Amino acid sequence: MPPTTTDADTAREYLRVSRDKSGRERSPEEQHRDHQGIAAERGWTLGDPYKDIGSASRYAAKAREDFDRLVDDLTADRFDAQVLFLWEGSRGSRRTNEWVRLIELCEDRSVKIFIYTYERLFDPANPYDRADLLELAIKSELASAETSKRTRRAAAATAAAGRPSGRCPYGYQRRYDPVTRKLVAQDEEPIEAAVVRELFDRLHAGHSLRSIEKDFEARGVRSRSGKVFSSQHLRSLAMNPTYSGQRVHDPGRTSGHTLSPKATFTQATWPALVTRTVFLAVRRRLTAPERVTTRPGRAVHLLSMIGVCDVCEGPIAARSGSRGQEYVCHRKGCVRVGYDELNTFAEAAILDYLTRPENQAWWTAHDDDDAALFAAREQVAEIRAELDDLADQVGAGLVSATLAARAEPAIVARLAAAQEREAELTTPAPLRDFLTPGADVVQQWKVAPMPARREAVRLLFSPALCGQLRVRRSPTPGHRSPVEDRVWWKATH
């Protein structure tokens, strides 16, 4: 038996922006006009409508307040009408469970559902009508999931084509087609682009973020929102591959600039503001381990926290004592060795390595900055910071030395693994930042700043290259033995 209503019935509409079969948007006003025609035909009175603007998709985050009001009214018996008017089947809700609830509420209150696009009145109390309504809900949930999947695929495709997406980055402006409103291009914004270029040039020349921050502030250089650039903000600009004309797509990214292994890079369609070489050099500088440390004195010694005690596998560190300056096992003091002696020995080894003809090709090899390398470098920096943190906590009395000694080996082991991975992936970029192959390597090394030299040492004294620099105990206790007899190189194989 077909559901019936009487002439005296009141119908209330639930309206939300929708698309018709041709993809054209049907506004709530248009839907209302459609409904008026039906109501006149059937002799219904239209009551106060419920009206939402957002999408009903479960993948949409927007609140749909009037839908909730409709459900509340039905629940509390405030609906005061015999018909619920929907423009199309999926309008009720695209979440099947919400839709089922709505159908049940309508059934309990003897409210029938009219769906305009089907030109049909459904009675939820009728099992056949009910089955049809449920089928509509399942179909529309499926359609919604497919749309969401298509959107994600479209984002990946946009990235693969190097097209811009998201907010327009500082330094650029976007041009849109005046008719279709479609994005035509992302061009330089001349004033902002000049700021970006200056930032990179100065970081590349060795200026600190702090000094650039102060200078920008004094000169009235401001962000797009009119704020003073903080060093943190400047750092994030300098780390953004956008400026080297690279499009990054990283569906696995969880936070900040740490790229996930899923990250992909493509050549962007917008112009680069800095060369890849400058971008990479600046990025290396900003992620260099020397940057992570907060204690300024740490970077003055060539081999501190790089050389390893052969007895306990802990790092060695420079220390001044009664016997003058020495490198000492940092953890337990198992070994001590002359400071100048060990520096001279290590530098000779490095210069020997760099001047060997078979290493020239490796050293000048082409740069490779894929996401895996970035990820590895950041992991090394993080573990190193963790280790420094532990040392600081012991120093501040927050953690006992015993507890720290127990925790340290595991961290050191993780650090070694991460470094090995980094060395595997890295080309000798840290060296090229301050050494020009073919020129007088010895002279260039002598004038290089300590952080740069340390970065080179860290790279070269990794197990995958020269090997770890390990200091043994003196073979004749109480006597000084030459440093050559005390040091060996531990390589991976």
Ligand SMILES: [Zn+2]
């Ligand atoms: Zn030791």
